Amino acid sequence: xxxxxxxxxxxxxxxxxxxxxxxxxxxxxxxxxxxxxxxxxxxxxxxxxxxxxxxxxxxxxxxxxxxxxxxxxxxxxxxxxxxxxxxxxxxxxxxxxxxxxxxxxxxxxxxxxxxxxxxxxxxxxxxxxxxxxxxxxxxxxxxxxxxxxxxxxxxxxxxxxxxxxxxxxxxxxxxxxxxxxxxxxxxxxxxxxxxxxxxxxxxxxxxxxxxxxxxxxxxxxxxxxxxxxxxxxxxxxxxxxxxxxxxxxxxxxxxxxxxxxxxxxxxxxxxxxxxxxxxxxxxxxxxxxxxxxxxxxxxxxxxxxxxxxxxxxxxxxxxxxxxxxxxxxxxxxxxxxxxxxxxxxxxxxxxxxxxxxxxxxxxxxxxxxxxxxxxxxxxxxxxxxxxxxxxxxxxxxxxxxxxxxxxxxxxxxxxxxxxxxxxxxxxxxxxxxxxxxxxxxxxxxxxxxxxxxxxxxxxxxxxxxxxxxxxxxxxxxxxxx
Numbered sequence: 001x002x003x004x005x006x007x008x009x010x011x012x013x014x015x016x017x018x019x020x021x022x023x024x025x026x027x028x029x030x031x032x033x034x035x036x037x038x039x040x041x042x043x044x045x046x047x048x049x050x051x052x053x054x055x056x057x058x059x060x061x062x063x064x065x066x067x068x069x070x071x072x073x074x075x076x077x078x079x080x081x082x083x084x085x086x087x088x089x090x091x092x093x094x095x096x097x098x099x100x101x102x103x104x105x106x107x108x109x110x111x112x113x114x115x116x117x118x119x120x121x122x123x124x125x126x127x128x129x130x131x132x133x134x135x136x137x138x139x140x141x142x143x144x145x146x147x148x149x150x151x152x153x154x155x156x157x158x159x160x161x162x163x164x165x166x167x168x169x170x171x172x173x174x175x176x177x178x179x180x181x182x183x184x185x186x187x188x189x190x191x192x193x194x195x196x197x198x199x200x201x202x203x204x205x206x207x208x209x210x211x212x213x214x215x216x217x218x219x220x221x222x223x224x225x226x227x228x229x230x231x232x233x234x235x236x237x238x239x240x241x242x243x244x245x246x247x248x249x250x251x252x253x254x255x256x257x258x259x260x261x262x263x264x265x266x267x268x269x270x271x272x273x274x275x276x277x278x279x280x281x282x283x284x285x286x287x288x289x290x291x292x293x294x295x296x297x298x299x300x301x302x303x304x305x306x307x308x309x310x311x312x313x314x315x316x317x318x319x320x321x322x323x324x325x326x327x328x329x330x331x332x333x334x335x336x337x338x339x340x341x342x343x344x345x346x347x348x349x350x351x352x353x354x355x356x357x358x359x360x361x362x363x364x365x366x367x368x369x370x371x372x373x374x375x376x377x378x379x380x381x382x383x384x385x386x387x388x389x390x391x392x393x394x395x396x397x398x399x400x401x402x403x404x405x406x407x408x409x410x411x412x413x414x415x416x417x418x419x420x421x422x423x424x425x426x427x428x429x430x431x432x433x434x435x436x437x438x439x440x441x442x443x444x445x446x447x448x449x450x451x452x453x454x455x456x457x458x459x460x461x462x463x464x465x466x467x468x469x470x471x472x473x474x475x476x477x478x479x480x481x
Contacts, residue, residue, distance in 0.1 A: 001026065001155040002165070004068045008052050009157050011077035017084075019055040019097070020077075021158040023309060024048075024068070025352040027151070030116055034127040034145045036135060042120070049352040052080045058094025059087035064353040098335040098343050100312055102161030107306025110299060111202035115149035115171035118203045123147045126211060127175070133215035134177045139223035141180040143215075146195050147173040147206060148450065150462075154352075162311040170302060170462060172198025172448055173206045175215060179222035186225035186420060188218035188405055192243035193388050198448030198462070199300040221406060224418050231407055231422035231479030237382035237436075238424055238475045239375050244404055245365065246447035246465035247388045252428045253285075253292055254363040254463070256397035257319050258346075258454075259328040263337065266357065268456050271395025274428070275325060280338065285325040286432030289368055292320040294329055296345060296361035301464035302448030303361035305348075310356055312345040319363070323433070331358050350459035357455050362446070364466035368438030372469040375437055377413040383477055384408045384415060385422055401425045403480065421480040434475060439468035 001024040008022035027047045033040040050073060051064040061084025065076045127145035134143035149171040156164040174196020176189045191197040191209055199205045240248060256273040260266040275283070296314035298304055305314055310332050319327050330340060331347035347356040376384065390403040407422035408415040426434075444466055452461045 001153065004050055004073065005155045005157040007070055007073045008050060008077060009159060011074045012052070012054060012159055015077060015081050017054040017056050017081055017159065019159055021053050021156065021311065022050060023154060023156050023349070023352055024050045025152060025154040027351060028116055030149045032120065032123050032127070032147045034124065034131060036131055036143055037128055039124065047351060050076065051349070051352040051354070052077050053355060054080045054084050055095060055097070056081055056084035057088035059084050059091045060095060061085070061087060062355045095333055096336055097332040098340065100310070100332060100343065103307065103311055103313065104163050105306065107166045109168045109200045109304065111169040113203040115169065115203040115206065116151055130175045130211050130215040133212065134175070134219040137216060137219035137223060139179050139181060139226065140177055140219045141185065142178040144176040145174070147171070148195065148198070156307065156309065156311050158311055164307045164311055166306050168200060168305060169202060170198060170200045171203060171206055172196050172450065173209055173211060175211050175218070177219040177222040179226055181226045184226065186222050188222040189387055190214040190218045192447065193405065195450070198302050198450045199446065200302055200304045201300045205300070221418070225406060225420045228418040228420040230481065231383065231419040231477065233478040235474050236477045237379055237471060237473050238477065239372070239379065239382065239384045239469055239471045241372070241384070241386040241469050242443070242445050242467045243447050244385055244388050244402070245467040245470055247391060248402065249292065249363055249365055249465050249467060250360070250449060250452070250463070251391060251393045252397055252400060252431070253319065254360040257328050258358045259330050259334040259338065260358045262328065263334065266455065269454050269458065274396045274398050277338065279325055280328070281324070281326055283325040284323055284433065285320045285429055286323040287435045288323045289435050289438055290320055290323045290432050291366040293318055293364050293366065294344065294346065294361050295364055298362045298364065298446060298464070298466060301362035301446050301466070302450065302462045303464040308345045308347045308356070309349045310343065310347040312343045312347070315345050317344045329358050329360065331356065334358065348461060350461050354457065354459050357459060359454065359461045360452065360463040362464035362466060365438065365470070367441045367444040367468045369440045372439050372443055375439060375469060375471045376410055376415065378437070379410045379413060379471065382410040383419065383422060384410055385424065398428050400428065419479065423478050423480055425476045431472060431475065434472045435470055436473045437471040439470065444468040
C-alpha cells in the first residue's frame with residue numbers, strides 16, 4: 001500500500017495542488033449470526049482502494065477508486081482537483097487548516113489472537129452451546145448469537161511529508177434470549193444489546209466475555225419479564241448500568257460535541273447540536289461529578305487508533321470538566337474556528353471511498369468512587385435500568401427518551417422486584433445536572449459501538465465509551481404498555 005500512496009502523492013505533486021492527502025486501505029470484515037441451533041447468516045467481505053483529497057483555492061475536492069493502477073490513481077487525483085476547483089467557484093468561506101507537523105510512524109492495535117483466523121467451526125460451536133443453554137429454560141422461544149470481526153490496514157501520506165501505516169483489529173460478540181407468552185415477548189441480551197460488545201482487540205476479547213456463563217441467566221430473566229409488573233410511572237432516583245449509560249453518553253454528549261454539527265456543516269443525518277459556540281467554557285452541562293473526555297488512546301477502545309485520517313496523533317481531549325462544557329470534537333478544518341491551535345484528532349472516514357468527518361473516538365465518563373452495590377444501598381426508593389432496548393432524541397440532542405430491556409425496583413437499599421418495559425426521559429443538561437454518584441474505577445468498563453451513523457453518503461463508524469454505573473436524582477420514569 002505504501003507504493004500506491006506514493007503514486008498518489010506523485011500525481012498530486014504533478015498537479016501542483018495547495019495541499020493533498022492520500023489514503024490506501026484494505027478492509028476485511030466477517031459476521032457470524034446464529035438462530036437457535038442453525039446458522040442464520042455468514043458473510044466475509046474485503047475491500048481495497050485509494051481515496052485522494054486535495055485543497056485548492058481554499059476548497060476541498062475528493063475522489064476515490066478501487067483500481068490501484070498508476071493511470072487510475074492519476075485520473076483520481078485529477079478528479080479530486082477538478083471537484084476542488086468547482087467547489088472554490090461557489091464556496092463562500094475558504095478552508096483553513098490547523099497546523100500539523102509531518103509524522104512518520106507505524107501503529108498496530110492490540111491483538112493476541114487474530115479473530116479472522118479463528119476457525120468458523122469454533123465460533124459456531126460457542127454460539128450453539130449458548131443456544132442450547134438458553135433454549136433449555138422453559139418459556140424461551142428463541143436464542144440468537146453473533147460474532148463479528150474486522151481488520152483495517154491503512155497507509156496515509158500527505159504533501160507535507162507524513163507517512164503513516166496502521167493496522168487495527170477489532171471484534172466482539174453477543175447472545176440474546178427471547179421469551180414468548182400471553183400475547184407478548186421479552187428479550188434479554190448479554191453483554192449488551194444490538195449484537196453485543198466490541199473492542200479493538202483479538203479473539204481473546206470474545207473469549208473473555210464468557211458468553212456461555214451468562215446464557216442461562218439471561219434466558220431466565222427473559223421468562224421472568226413475561227409475568228413481571230410494568231414499570232411504574234413517576235419521578236424516581238434512577239441508576240443506570242454501564243452499557244445503558246454508554247448509549248446515554250453517545251447520544252447526549254458524543255454527538256452534540258461534534259463541531260461540524262454545531263457549525264451546521266453536518267446537519268442532514270440526525271441533525272445538529274444545542275452546544276453553540278458561545279457555550280464553550282460557560283455552559284453548565286452537568287453536576288460537578290461529571291467529567292467526560294474524548295480519548296483515542298485508551299487500550300482496546302473501539303475508538304482507539306494511532307492517528308486519525310488527517311494524520312493527527314490520537315489524544316485525550318476534555319469535553320466536560322467538573323460539569324462545565326469545555327471542548328468540542330474537532331478536525332484540522334474546524335479547530336481554528338474555536339481558537340484551538342491544533343486539531344483534536346477526531347477526523348475519521350469509514351472507508352477509502354469516503355471523506356473524513358468529525359467522529360467520536362472513545363467518549364468516556366470518568367469514574368467516581370464505590371461500587372454499583374453502594375449506589376443501590378444508598379437508594380431508599382428508585383429504579384435500576386439495565387441493557388438498552390430503544391432510544392429517541394431530538395435533532396439538537398436536547399430532549400430524549402430511553403427504554404431498557406429490564407429494570408429492578410429498589411426498596412430500602414436493595415433490588416426488590418423485576419420490572420418490564422421501563423422508560424426514562426429527560427432534557428440533556430438537566431439530566432446530567434442530576435448526577436449524584438458515579439461508581440469507581442473497579443466497575444469502569446469500555447463499551448464498543450460498531451455502528452455509529454453519520455454523513456451523506458452515510459458512514460458507519462466504530463466508537464467507544466467508558467462508563468461505570470451512575471445514579472441520577474428525580475428523573476421522570478414510566479412504563480410502556
